[in-house]
Amino acid sequence: TQLLEQSPQFLSIQEGENLTVYCNSSSVFSSLQWYRQEPGEGPVLLVTVVTGGEVKKLKRLTFQFGDARKDSSLHITAAQPGDTGLYLCAGVSEKLTFGTGTRLTIIP
Amino acid sequence: SAVISQKPSRDICQRGTSLTIQCQVDSQVTMMFWYRQQPGQSLTLIATANQGSEATYESGFVIDKFPISRPNLTFSTLTVSNMSPEDSSIYLCSGAWGYGYTFGSGTRLTVV
Numbered sequence: 001t002q003l004l005e006q007s008p009q010f011l012s013i014q015e016g017e018n019l020t021v022y023c024n025s026s027s028v029f030s031s032l033q034w035y036r037q038e039p040g041e042g043p044v045l046l047v048t049v050v051t052g053g054e055v056k057k058l059k060r061l062t063f064q065f066g067d068a069r070k071d072s073s074l075h076i077t078a079a080q081p082g083d084t085g086l087y088l089c090a091g092v093s094e095k096l097t098f099g100t101g102t103r104l105t106i107i108p
Numbered sequence: 109s110a111v112i113s114q115k116p117s118r119d120i121c122q123r124g125t126s127l128t129i130q131c132q133v134d135s136q137v138t139m140m141f142w143y144r145q146q147p148g149q150s151l152t153l154i155a156t157a158n159q160g161s162e163a164t165y166e167s168g169f170v171i172d173k174f175p176i177s178r179p180n181l182t183f184s185t186l187t188v189s190n191m192s193p194e195d196s197s198i199y200l201c202s203g204a205w206g207y208g209y210t211f212g213s214g215t216r217l218t219v220v
Contacts, residue, residue: 033209042112042200042211043151088150095141096202096209101150 003027004091004099012105013079021074021102023089030092032072034063037086048092079106110135110203114212121191121219128187129199129215136181137203137210142174145198145214154199157184191219 004025013019023032031050035043047056049065049072056063060083062075072089084106089099111134121127131140140157155163155176163176178184188195200214 040117040216041213042114042202044211045109045209086148090209095139095153095156097153098151101148103148 004089004097006089006099006102008102009100010103012107014107015081016078019076019079019104021087021104023072023099025070025091027091028069032065032069033090033092033096034072034074035088035090037088043088081106081108109208110137110205110210112201112203112210112212114201114215116215117213118216119218121217123192123219125191126187126189127191127217128185129201131184131186131201131212133182133203137205139204140178140184141202141204142176142184142186143200143202145200147198151200154186188217193219195219
C-alpha cells in the first residue's frame with residue numbers, strides 16, 4: 001500500500017508569516033500533485049510536478065519535487081487569510097493516492 | 109478542465125435504507141472515481157468506475173455495499189446500500205483527463 005504522510009497535520013499562523021508543508025512517501029510516483037480544499041467543496045488542483053528536483057511557483061506558493069520523486073514540499077510566502085484550507089498532496093500512478101492532509105489556518 | 113456536477117449535495121437518511129449519488133461531467137473524461145472523506149481528513153478511494161463494466165474496488169470496499177454504474181463517459185452513480193451510522197461521511201466523485209483531475213463538490217451523508 002502506497003502511503004503519503006504530510007506534516008504538519010495542523011498549522012495555524014499569523015497573516016504575513018511563511019510556512020512549509022511536507023509530503024513524504026516510501027514509494028516513487030510518476031508525478032505528484034497538490035490540491036487545496038475548502039469546506040463544502042471538492043479538492044482543487046494547484047500544481048503537478050513531474051521531474052525529480054522540479055520547482056514550480058504559483059504566485060506566493062512554491063512547490064518542489066524531491067530528486068527521487070518520493071517527496072515534495074509546499075512553501076507559502078507571506079500567508080494570507082485566503083490561503084486557509086485543507087492542503088492535500090497526491091501521488092499519481094494509475095490512480096491518485098492522497099496524502100494525510102494539512103489543515104492550514106491563517107489568522108488575520 | 110471538466111466541470112463535475114454532483115447531487116445531492118447533502119442528505120440525512122435512515123439506517124437500513126440506500127442512497128444513490130449522481131455525478132455528471134460536462135465533457136468526456138478518461139476515468140471516473142469515487143472517494144469517501146471524513147470532514148477535515150484526507151480522501152480514501154472507494155472504486156474506479158469503468159464504463160460499461162463492473163467497477164474496480166479498493167481493499168475494504170465491496171460491490172454489494174457500494175454498487176457503481178457508469179453507463180457512458182460522462183455519467184456515474186454510487187449507491188450506498190443498507191446504510192448504518194458508520195457510513196456517515198462525504199462522498200466525492202472525480203474525473204480524470206490527462207494529468208488533470210476534477211472533483212465534484214461532494215455529498216455530505218448523515219445516517220441516523
